[in-house]
Amino acid sequence: MNAPTAAGQTPDRPNVLVFFTDQQRWDTTGGHGNPLGLTPVLDRLTERGVHVEHSYTCQPVCAPSRASMQTGQYPTATGVFRNGVPLSPEVPTLAHHFRAGGYDTGYIGKWHLAGDGYTGAVPEEYRGGYEHWLAANILEFTSDAYGGTLYDEDGQPHEFDGYRADAVGDAAIRYLERPRDRPFFLFLSFIEPHHQNSRDDYPAPEGYRERYADPWTPSDLTALGGGNWAEHLPGYYGMVRRLDEVLGRLLDTLEAQGTLENTVVLFTSDHGCHFKTRNSEYKRSVHDASIRVPSTLSGPGLGTGVRLPQLVSHVDLPPTLLDAAGLPVPARMQGRSLLPLLRSAGDPWPEEVLIQVSESEVGRALRTRDWKYGVVAPEADPWREASANRYVDAYLYDLRADPDELHNLIGDPAHGEILHALRQRLADRIVESGEPRPDIRAAALD
Known part of the structure; x- marks a missing residue:
């Protein structure tokens, strides 16, 4: 010693x-x-x-x-x-x-x-x-x-x-x-x-x-x-x-x-x-x-x-x-x-972070520099189920234009392309976290 x-x-x-x-x-x-x-x-x-x-x-x-x-x-x-x-x-x-x-x-x-x-x-x-x-x-x-x-x-x-x-x-x-x-x-x-x-x-x-x-x-x-x-x-x-x-x-x-x-x-x-x-x-x-x-x-x-x-x-x-x-x-x-x-070295750094949510809802979210995208599992029990096989769109915020996250754009048809890309990125990160790849769908709009 x-x-x-x-x-x-x-x-x-x-x-x-x-x-x-x-x-x-x-x-x-x-x-x-x-x-x-x-x-x-x-x-x-x-x-x-x-x-x-x-x-x-x-x-x-x-x-x-x-x-x-x-x-x-x-x-x-x-x-x-x-x-x-x-x-x-x-x-x-x-x-x-x-x-x-x-x-x-x-x-x-x-x-x-x-x-x-x-x-x-x-x-x-x-x-x-x-x-x-x-x-x-x-x-x-x-x-x-x-x-x-x-x-x-x-x-x-x-x-x-x-x-x-x-x-x-x-x-x-x-x-x-x-x-x-x-x-x-x-x-x-x-x-x-x-x-x-x-x-x-x-x-x-x-x-x-x-x-x-x-x-x-x-x-x-x-x-x-x-x-x-x-x-x-x-x-x-x-x-x-x-x-x-x-x-x-x-x-x-x-x-x-x-x-x-x-x-x-x-x-x-x-x-x-x-x-x-x-x-x-x-x-x-x-x-x-x-x-x-x-x-x-x-x-x-x-x-x-x-x-x-x-x-x-x-x-x-x-x-x-x-x-x-x-x-x-x-x-x-x-x-x-x-x-x-x-040290200005190493592999490229991920461009987003994964968020898991429990107790209030079974949810997952992706936080990128420009966007916040979140999904929920409506049928899941947030106190008994850690994850779900199926999620639906719940949150979409344009963080550049709306840093305080006041305007949820999830139902705006003008954002279909970004939503599709974010769904794929979120599913990828969920898999990287050790969970099965989920089915993520658009929310049913009234």
Whole structure:
């Protein structure tokens, strides 16, 4: 074993830190034009690293997205196609791959991959292979904004009484400051800025909601009307601001240790938030408000001040982390490492991302640079069926002319040619994801 260095890692491997938020829209960050100054720390990290300008979840709901982030596979491939389905202990995760590469692995925060049978403590077999553990399966059910419980690797409860994001950040700092003779892989999973389920509220730290009482509002929300964004944006923004402050404390800790320059940092979120403007809750739709998230990479070998214009899926992030650590990318991962793009090499990058939808509908969507095309399976049960053999057209948006996705063109006969092409492209991507080729038909119009 290599001797530990003052930086806390073996000299041939970087540390890896994932800062994972919950339900954070892409346009909450300064890098995406938000004018409120919510994310100065993240914006600086983006400026000195890689701004993944077009980053998308592959399933806009918590558990499926989290399974994809752990495995580099689509939800239907992991089996976690909706909330409440456990990630099988037989499925290799990032923790397994990093442990095999000589890493100390840690998970802190919200897990949501142990199934409906567990709310707080998670049995070892359902922890995805992580060694250090301080988490709750469904953290929103074991905590509130101030106070709650996390559980360690022995299943013992750890109470906290401060603001929840601070408590998770404090636990991460304690982990970072532990002596170790291996590099670390730490997956840090917050619930913020997700709503507090028990009261359908966005509880910012004390005094933070008031800072954003007259908030800048994304154009899709104002154009759509309805929903509850007017009530909840101030709290939501306050939660985003506090997350950025926690990120700052973590980066300061790494810098004080002398480890920051040798640490790969990924910031991303599991899905976005449309504030009940697209359906009866906050996500589970094909629209960019649900599927587009902020993503930034920083660290050794990744470049400085890079703006990556390609469309990137969550399934691409796990292979990127392994590649950045110099570890092999397993063939079963369905995404691609971004590193060849950063080196201006490699095969051509796909021109679209595939989205799977469950719970609200059994659906599939294709997001290209110019178009959003989505289909649904009307006869399928979105809580019991992961996929379908037959879909019908449901959504078509011209994203150049209509970036807020206000005008569904699916019934416009003038778009028959583009619809035909998109049907073929979507069917191809569905097959690539591991599903049988579906029958996709035009919707019956009234």
